Structure formats: C-alpha cells, structure tokens
Amino acid sequence: MQRIGVFVCHCGTNIAGTVDVKTVAEMLGKEPGVVFSTDYQYMCSEAGQTLIQDAIKEHNLGGVVICSCSPRMHEQTFRKACAKAGLNPYMVEVANIREQCSWIHKDVAEGTEKAVILGRAAIAKVHLNAPLTAGESPVVKRALVIGGGIAGMQTALDIADAGFEVDIVEKNATIGGKMAQIDKTFPTLDCSACILTPKMVDCAQHEKINIYAYSEVEDVKGFVGNFSVAIRKKARYVDETKCTGCGICTEKCPVKNIPNEFNMGMDNRRSIYIPFAQAVPKIATIDPNTCNKLKTGKCGVCSKVCGAGAIDYTQKDEIIRREYGAIVVATGFNMIDMTKFDEFGYAQSKDVITSLEFERLTNAAGPTGGTLLRPSDGKHPHTIVFVQCCGSRSTTENGKPYCSKICCMYTAKHAMLTREKYPDTDVYVFYIDVRTPGKNFDEFYRRAVEQYGVHYVKGMVGKVAPRADGTLHVQASDLLAGEQLHIDADLVVLAGAIEPDKSARGLATKLTASMDTNDFFTEAHPKLRPVESPTAGVFLSGVCQGPKDIPETVAQAGAAASKVIGLLVKDKLTCNPCVAQSDELLCNGCSGCEHVCPYGAITYETKEFMQFDRSMKPRRVASVNPAVCQGCGACTVTCPSGAMDLKGFSNRQIMAEVDAICK
Amino acid sequence: MKIDMNKRDSVIRMTGINPRTCMKCGKCSATCPSFDEMEYHPHQFISLVEAGRVDELMASESLYNCLACMACLERCPRGVEPAKFVEAVRNLKLREHGGNHLAPEAIPEMLDADLPQQAIVSAFRKYSK
Known part of the structure; x- marks a missing residue:
C-alpha cells in the first residue's frame, strides 16, 4: 500500500466558493492509504509547493493527490515540485475539482460531495501508479x-x-x-x-x-x-536549372485566352506563364490543362523559342x-465565392467586383495599368459603392459567422485612394459597424470621411441590379436617416468574407x-x-x-x-513516458492496434514462444516504438485480447477510478 | 409607449426566432420593395418586438403594406427572418378581434376531398383562440 498525501487547493474562492475544502480534506484523509491530508489557499504558489515538498519528506509519501484545477493547467508544476522532493513525478495525480466541479456547481453540498468523489478516484489510481522514467529523442535541426x-x-x-x-x-x-x-x-x-x-x-x-x-x-x-x-x-514541364526567366516563351505561346489568376481573371495569360514580373523563383510553368502540346501533342512553340533549352514536356x-x-x-486564405450572393449581382455584372479585384484594377501591374476603369466598358466610374460585410458575420450557409477583420481598413483605403486620385468620383461605403482598432487605424478611417469626403452610410445594400444603360441600381438602407437609398452606381465593390x-x-x-x-x-x-x-x-x-x-x-x-x-536549439527532447506497451503473451496478432495508431508507432514482428510442451512456436506480436507513441490510447481500446496497455493510464487504473466513483 | 412583454413572448413563440440575433445591419429594409409605404420598416419590426412595443406595430398600417414577398427573410445574414415577425404580429392582431371564428364542431361540415389539411391547421391558427 502506498503512503499517500492529499492536498486540497482553495484556488482563492474559485474552488472554496462552491466546495467545502476543509470537509474534502477531512473526508479524503480517511481513505485507505492516506497518511496526510490538508488544504491550502493556493497550492500552485511557492508556499503551496513547499508545503507539498515538506509533507513528502516528513511523512515519507510514496504518492501524491492534488485536488485543484485541470491537470492541463498545473500538472507539470506539481510534478516538478514533487520531483524536487525526491518523488517520481508520475506518482502525482491531479483531481480536477475546479473546471469539472466548483465552476459548474452552484450548490456547496453537491460540489463538496463531487469533489470528495473525484479525490477518491485519484487516490484509487495513485495506489496503482508505478514510477515512470521519460526517455529522450533526438531533434532534426x-x-x-x-x-x-x-x-x-x-x-x-x-x-x-x-x-x-x-x-x-x-x-x-x-x-x-x-x-x-x-x-x-x-x-x-x-x-x-x-x-x-x-x-x-x-x-x-x-x-x-x-x-x-x-x-x-x-x-x-x-x-x-x-x-x-x-x-x-x-511537374512544371520546365527544367528549373536551365530556365532563365527571360519570358520569351510566355510571349510566343499560341494559347492566349487563359484567365490570369494573378489579376483575378481580369486579363489573360498564356498556357506557359510566369505569374508576375517579380516572381520567385522566376521560372516559367506550363499549365498542363491548357497546353496544346501536352493535350494533343501538336505545338511545341515554347520549346522552339527557348534559348536555354529548358522546356521538357516529359517532366513528371x-x-x-x-x-x-x-x-x-x-x-x-482566399475570399469566399461571391457568386452565391444573388442580391449583389456579382455573377450578373462585370462591374460588380470583389475588393481583391479592385486592388488589381488600381495596381500599376494590373490589367488596366493602374488606371481605375470599369471592367465592362473601360470607362471611368463616377459613382462607386463599396459594400462591407459581404458574407462576413453571416450565419447563413453562404456566409461566415466571423468578422473578417481586414475589410473595414482596406475599404477605407480603397475609398480614400479613389477620392485622392479621382476627386470627381462619388464614393459610398455601406457599413454595419466600422471596426478599426489598431495603431493609427481609426485616424485613417476618419481621414477618409473628414478629409476625403467619402460617404459612409450606416446600413446594408439589399440589392444590386444591372440596368440596360450599363449602370447598377443599388438599393440600400440608410438606417440613421431612416431612409431607403437608390443609387445609380458605375462600379460596386464587395468586401467579401475571407476563409482559410x-x-x-x-x-x-x-x-x-x-x-x-x-x-x-x-x-x-x-x-x-x-x-x-x-x-x-x-x-x-x-x-x-x-x-x-x-x-x-x-x-x-x-x-x-x-x-x-x-x-x-534543443539536442534532445524528453519523451512522454505514458506510452502504450503490448503484453506479448496476450497479443493475438490481429493488427487492430496497428491500423488505428495515428502515429505509425506500432509494428508487428514474429517471435518464438515456448509452448506448454516446451517446444518453440513462432507467433506474430505487436511492438510499440516508445519514441513515436504519443500515448493517445486508441490501441488500448481497440485491442480485443487486452494485451495493449497505456503506462500511467493502465486499464486497471482506470477501472479502479471508476470503482471508486461508483462506490 | 406601452410595453407588453406577453405580446413580445407570443410573437417570439410564433416565429421561433430570437430577435436578439439581429445585428441591425438594415439589409432587410434595404431590400424591402414596400419600404416607402411602410411606417415601420422590417428592421424596426425586430427592434420593436424585442423591446415589447408590439402594440405600436399592431396599430400600424405597415402590417398590411408588407407584401410578404419574403425578400427580407431570404437576405437576412443572421437568419432573423423579419417577414415572419410581420406575419406573427398580423396573427396577433387577427386573434385580438375576439371570439372564436372557427369552432372545431364546424369543421366536419366544411370538409371536402380537395381541402388540404394544412389549410385547416392554418385557419385554426388565425381564427381560433
């Protein structure tokens, strides 16, 4: 029988508010094997740890139960403290009487009763604990x-x-x-x-x-x-070691009508392409889905024009x-698909664009060379409507329930830059809330309103409908004025939600x-x-x-x-010693554990075993690589013969805990 | 301004929707084709129900100017479905007119093979206390 010490923590009023800690300590002190039981305000404090260490030495404790917060919080703290007092750290068990007890109960009698039961279960487990030693594994640098x-x-x-x-x-x-x-x-x-x-x-x-x-x-x-x-x-179908990134192939390729992903499909690239001028690595890539040579075997223009001989259609x-x-x-991340929002007319009109498309439309390397032009007819837009929260903060199936966080700021940027470059443009921004926490962020947004005269309207756009004359009819709420607005816009920009x-x-x-x-x-x-x-x-x-x-x-x-x-920087990592191990005498060689192991830690080997008649017979048995095992326990519940067991969480220990709870 | 939390609770029970999920974006009122005809706009229905000010809505012509086109319901990003609130307040108004307009005993006489069961259920909801 272990000599067990029980330490009940008040955690200020976190535990003591709903659990009568004195009673818990007193009740647990009567459990078999418990030779010392006490309570203290903060067990994790230095004084609390010293109290545990002194008790270990004074009462020659072989096992320690700490009734406190979740082991995720302070198990390491208590294990280290006990190790300093000479106890094997795996002889320490934590009964979670905070997250799983005091925080969820309101009634002191109920909370106290449950805390005692949880403490009892931990004591039952410690009785079966064995000292464990952690191994080490090297680190690939x-x-x-x-x-x-x-x-x-x-x-x-x-x-x-x-x-x-x-x-x-x-x-x-x-x-x-x-x-x-x-x-x-x-x-x-x-x-x-x-x-x-x-x-x-x-x-x-x-x-x-x-x-x-x-x-x-x-x-x-x-x-x-x-x-x-x-x-x-x-396969790029281009030899990386030979390609110089000169780009001649990307000018001569006859397949010209591939939407250019870099410019959000607003202009075209060739089948062989370099995404943009400053690409790293600056190497051409053949798009296998559109290349004539790869699809039909006829063409080969890029290969002919390449001075470096870098094109390799056989690359794998x-x-x-x-x-x-x-x-x-x-x-x-990516922006979500805006075509699902019929009300914004993204699929109906080329002049309804996403904010990322707007970035490309204003960029010098973009499809318009940096001049803001309508995608449909290449004319200057005079009224632009920005719509925020398109799909963000939406609990419907097309949207995302979270705030995409970046849209308020980039929309303010777009609106401000438009007014700066094209002062004859009317710019509206429809917002639900303007969220601009961050260094110099709110000042930036206010500058868009105060200095650049961007019309910020509290409300949402309900409908964007393309008209026959090419304008977009925008119907929206102005909630502060209590009005419904009808705007004839030339361009509508949607601040779509972002998703992973x-x-x-x-x-x-x-x-x-x-x-x-x-x-x-x-x-x-x-x-x-x-x-x-x-x-x-x-x-x-x-x-x-x-x-x-x-x-x-x-x-x-x-x-x-x-x-x-x-x-x-570490040369070696300490492994978790709570790993699975297989009892070869019980293993029936079914491979169930090998199949469920998510880490590939289990292999099977054939070993000779002595039979009743003292003859030797080969048998397949499981063996666990302790360096790879993460101690998840999937194998132990899969094993039909009970051969697989988890150190520190053995089947016997868990059953003892259940018994203690049901007692 | 009369606050009647019982009426508020009835409306919420009928719609099955918690009006607190509204984030006051105004997309419902932005999309409403009857906006100019309505004294109270779709988003105000939600706010007033939440505040227990159902009597004001019941007294308003807005109840009957709603076309029940369901555009607000379709486009609400939070699943608040304002059209259901308009309909619920309308029902509350109808029920207020007192008396049972439809007694269970009267049903058998009205039945014929083409009458959908749904119509009876719906008629009870509207015309029976």
Missing part, C-alpha cells in the same frame, strides 16, 4: 514552412537567421501569396510589392532557405523533432522525402492538427500559446489560424519562428 505568403516567408527568414535550415513548400508557381496582389497597405499606404518583393528575394538568396515552389505536402509521418514529410514537386511529378524537427503551417485556404483541411488531417468549425487551425491555448498547435511540433503562422492583417501576420510569424527556434 530543420524546419518546414507550409505556405510561401508573407506569413510563411517571415517565419522562414526568422528561423533561418537563427542559423537553422528551412524549407518552404508553396503550392503556386511563385512565393509571395496574397500580399503580392495587393496594391497599397494600410494605414501607411506604402506600396505592397515594394516592401514584399525584397523579402521574396531574401528568401531566395538566404543560404539556409530552400524553396519548393509549385509543390505540395503529400504526407506527414513522425512526431515532434522527427517529422518525415513527403513533398510532391509538381517528383516526390521528395525529407526530415524536419518542426512544421509551421502558413496556408493563408481549401488545402488547410486536408493538411490538418495529415498533421493531426485540430481545426475549428470554420477550418481555422486551433491554437494550443487561445491566450497563452497562440502560435502553437495542440499537436506538438506544429506551429501556426498567419491567417490559417484566424483573420489578421499584415502587421499582425508578421508579428505572429516571428512568434512562431521563435517557438520553432526554441525547439530546434
């Missing part, structure tokens, strides 16, 4: 960044500057992401490309950074410190497998990283661990975690990098 937008690039640069190797995997033909498509940045109005492209070049030239552009993550194996990732390098996708210590997700990139969900499955209902990656703790995924070794950077603007993205990218550096 290289990081993988998935996504080459501003978030991914900044994370990669920061990690590389600390001296670690970084690979960037970008699914498009160039890095740069959404920021490359933006014309100006708020609130300073500096040119987006001018501050982005030097960073792209830095990434390309950094000796520690390797860019896999036009590539995707195929699969991920392993665990923190030891990930093994297969990267699919898609290539799978590269590399090892990483840490993975950063920076998969970014579609590739994020598949990637989350590969990484076993969790997501919320909107497909944003969840962080390990919303306040205190905002750049880490709950999956160890996976970090989050940029909009894949939630809507954010460029300064926030860059700050978060740096934070993710610092966490990665903190991991990669």
Whole structure:
C-alpha cells in the first residue's frame, strides 16, 4: 500500500466558493492509504509547493493527490515540485475539482460531495501508479514552412537567421501569396510589392532557405523533432536549372485566352506563364490543362523559342522525402465565392467586383495599368459603392459567422485612394459597424470621411441590379436617416468574407492538427500559446489560424519562428513516458492496434514462444516504438485480447477510478 | 409607449426566432420593395418586438403594406427572418378581434376531398383562440 498525501487547493474562492475544502480534506484523509491530508489557499504558489515538498519528506509519501484545477493547467508544476522532493513525478495525480466541479456547481453540498468523489478516484489510481522514467529523442535541426505568403516567408527568414535550415513548400508557381496582389497597405499606404518583393528575394538568396515552389505536402509521418514529410514537386514541364526567366516563351505561346489568376481573371495569360514580373523563383510553368502540346501533342512553340533549352514536356511529378524537427503551417486564405450572393449581382455584372479585384484594377501591374476603369466598358466610374460585410458575420450557409477583420481598413483605403486620385468620383461605403482598432487605424478611417469626403452610410445594400444603360441600381438602407437609398452606381465593390485556404483541411488531417468549425487551425491555448498547435511540433503562422492583417501576420510569424527556434536549439527532447506497451503473451496478432495508431508507432514482428510442451512456436506480436507513441490510447481500446496497455493510464487504473466513483 | 412583454413572448413563440440575433445591419429594409409605404420598416419590426412595443406595430398600417414577398427573410445574414415577425404580429392582431371564428364542431361540415389539411391547421391558427 502506498503512503499517500492529499492536498486540497482553495484556488482563492474559485474552488472554496462552491466546495467545502476543509470537509474534502477531512473526508479524503480517511481513505485507505492516506497518511496526510490538508488544504491550502493556493497550492500552485511557492508556499503551496513547499508545503507539498515538506509533507513528502516528513511523512515519507510514496504518492501524491492534488485536488485543484485541470491537470492541463498545473500538472507539470506539481510534478516538478514533487520531483524536487525526491518523488517520481508520475506518482502525482491531479483531481480536477475546479473546471469539472466548483465552476459548474452552484450548490456547496453537491460540489463538496463531487469533489470528495473525484479525490477518491485519484487516490484509487495513485495506489496503482508505478514510477515512470521519460526517455529522450533526438531533434532534426530543420524546419518546414507550409505556405510561401508573407506569413510563411517571415517565419522562414526568422528561423533561418537563427542559423537553422528551412524549407518552404508553396503550392503556386511563385512565393509571395496574397500580399503580392495587393496594391497599397494600410494605414501607411506604402506600396505592397515594394516592401514584399525584397523579402521574396531574401528568401531566395538566404543560404539556409530552400524553396519548393509549385509543390505540395503529400504526407506527414513522425512526431515532434522527427517529422518525415513527403513533398510532391509538381511537374512544371520546365527544367528549373536551365530556365532563365527571360519570358520569351510566355510571349510566343499560341494559347492566349487563359484567365490570369494573378489579376483575378481580369486579363489573360498564356498556357506557359510566369505569374508576375517579380516572381520567385522566376521560372516559367506550363499549365498542363491548357497546353496544346501536352493535350494533343501538336505545338511545341515554347520549346522552339527557348534559348536555354529548358522546356521538357516529359517532366513528371517528383516526390521528395525529407526530415524536419518542426512544421509551421502558413496556408493563408482566399475570399469566399461571391457568386452565391444573388442580391449583389456579382455573377450578373462585370462591374460588380470583389475588393481583391479592385486592388488589381488600381495596381500599376494590373490589367488596366493602374488606371481605375470599369471592367465592362473601360470607362471611368463616377459613382462607386463599396459594400462591407459581404458574407462576413453571416450565419447563413453562404456566409461566415466571423468578422473578417481586414475589410473595414482596406475599404477605407480603397475609398480614400479613389477620392485622392479621382476627386470627381462619388464614393459610398455601406457599413454595419466600422471596426478599426489598431495603431493609427481609426485616424485613417476618419481621414477618409473628414478629409476625403467619402460617404459612409450606416446600413446594408439589399440589392444590386444591372440596368440596360450599363449602370447598377443599388438599393440600400440608410438606417440613421431612416431612409431607403437608390443609387445609380458605375462600379460596386464587395468586401467579401475571407476563409482559410481549401488545402488547410486536408493538411490538418495529415498533421493531426485540430481545426475549428470554420477550418481555422486551433491554437494550443487561445491566450497563452497562440502560435502553437495542440499537436506538438506544429506551429501556426498567419491567417490559417484566424483573420489578421499584415502587421499582425508578421508579428505572429516571428512568434512562431521563435517557438520553432526554441525547439530546434534543443539536442534532445524528453519523451512522454505514458506510452502504450503490448503484453506479448496476450497479443493475438490481429493488427487492430496497428491500423488505428495515428502515429505509425506500432509494428508487428514474429517471435518464438515456448509452448506448454516446451517446444518453440513462432507467433506474430505487436511492438510499440516508445519514441513515436504519443500515448493517445486508441490501441488500448481497440485491442480485443487486452494485451495493449497505456503506462500511467493502465486499464486497471482506470477501472479502479471508476470503482471508486461508483462506490 | 406601452410595453407588453406577453405580446413580445407570443410573437417570439410564433416565429421561433430570437430577435436578439439581429445585428441591425438594415439589409432587410434595404431590400424591402414596400419600404416607402411602410411606417415601420422590417428592421424596426425586430427592434420593436424585442423591446415589447408590439402594440405600436399592431396599430400600424405597415402590417398590411408588407407584401410578404419574403425578400427580407431570404437576405437576412443572421437568419432573423423579419417577414415572419410581420406575419406573427398580423396573427396577433387577427386573434385580438375576439371570439372564436372557427369552432372545431364546424369543421366536419366544411370538409371536402380537395381541402388540404394544412389549410385547416392554418385557419385554426388565425381564427381560433
């Protein structure tokens, strides 16, 4: 029988307000094996920890039960404290009498009764605890960044500057992401490309950074410190080592009518293309879906004009497998599909555009060379209506329930720049709420109203209908005036909601990283661990975690990098000793555990076993790689013969807890 | 200004919608084709019901100027469905006229093979207390 000490925490009034802690300590003191039981105001405080350590020494305790907050909060704290007093840290159990008891009960009698039961269960478990020793695993000193937008690039640069190797995997033909498509940045109005492209070049030239552009993550194996990732390098049909990026092929290709993704389909590119002038890597790519040569075998113009002989129609996708210590997700966002909102007429009129299309229409490298012209007839628009919250804050199936965060500011920017460049233009902005928290943000929005005379109208646009004369009839609410407005607009700009990139969900499955209902990656703790995924070794950077603007993205990218550096500087990681182990004598070789293991930690091997007649017979049995096992327990509940057990959470321990609760 | 929380609760019960989900964006009133004919606009129906000021709505011609085109219901980004609130207040007004206009005993005589069951249920909702 263990000599057990019980320590009941008040947590100020968090626990003591609804649980009679003195009674709990007294009741638990009567449990078999308990030789010491007490309560204290804050067990996690230094004085509280000292109290536990003194009790361990004084009463020669072999097991400790702490009735306090969730083990997620302070299990590590108490384990460390007990280890300092010479107790094996895995002889400590935490009974959660805060989150699972005092916070959810109002009645003191009920709360107290439940706290006693939870304490009893923990005591029953400690009786069966065995000391465990944590092993160690090495750390591969290289990081993988998935996504080459501003978030991914900044994370990669920061990690590389600390001296670690970084690979960037970008699914498009160039890095740069959404920021490359933006014309100006708020609130300073500096040119987006001018501050982005030097960073792209830095990434390309950094000796520690390797860019896999036009590539995707195929699969991920392993665990923190030891990930093994297969990267699919898609065929460009152009030899990267030979292409000089001269662009002659992109001028001579006869397939001319492919919508140019970089300009949001508002002009055309050829089948062989370089996304934009400052692309990194600046290498041509053949679009296999539209190339005549690849589809029909007839053409080959690009091959003839290429002076470097870089065109290779026989190129195949290539799978590269590399090892990483840490993975950063920076998969970014897209604007939602506006064609689903019939009322805004996006599908009916070319002159109803999204804000990202507006960025391209005002950009010098855009389809109009930077002059704001209507897409339908190329004329100057004189009345422009901006509509905010198109699909954001919407609980309908077409929309997104969250605020997209960036739209208020970029709409103010668009409205201001339009009035600055074309003072004869009437600009309306329809808003539900104007949200501009941030350094110099509200001043920026007010400048649009006060200095530039943008008409901000509180209300929503209900209908946009194209008229025969080419104008757009906009019907909207002015809630402050109590009127319905009818505006004849030349251009309507929709600030559509943003959503995580579609590739994020598949990637989350590969990484076993969790997501919320909107497909944003969840962080390990919303306040205190905002750049880490709950999956160890996976970090989050940029909009894949939630809507954010460029300064926030860059700050978060740096934070993710610092966490990665903190991991990669370690030579070895302490493993979790609470891993599965198989009892070979009970294992029937069914492979059930191998199939459910999400980490690939279980393999089968054939071993000789002695029979009743002392003869040897070979049998297939499961074996667990403790360095790979994460202790999730999926195998233990799958195993039909009861051979698989989890150290620290054995079947016996869990049954003992259940028995104690039901007693 | 009379506040009647019982009427508010009746309207909410009839619509099955919590008016607090309205974020006051005005898209319903922006889309309303009868806006100019209505004293109270769709978004005001929501606010006034929420405030318990149902009597003002019941006294207003707006109840009958709503075309029940359901555009507000279709376009509301929060699923508040203002047209249902207009309809519920209308029902409240109809029921107020007192007396049962439809007794269960009268039903068998009216029945014929073509009468949809839905019509009976709906008639009870409107004309019976």
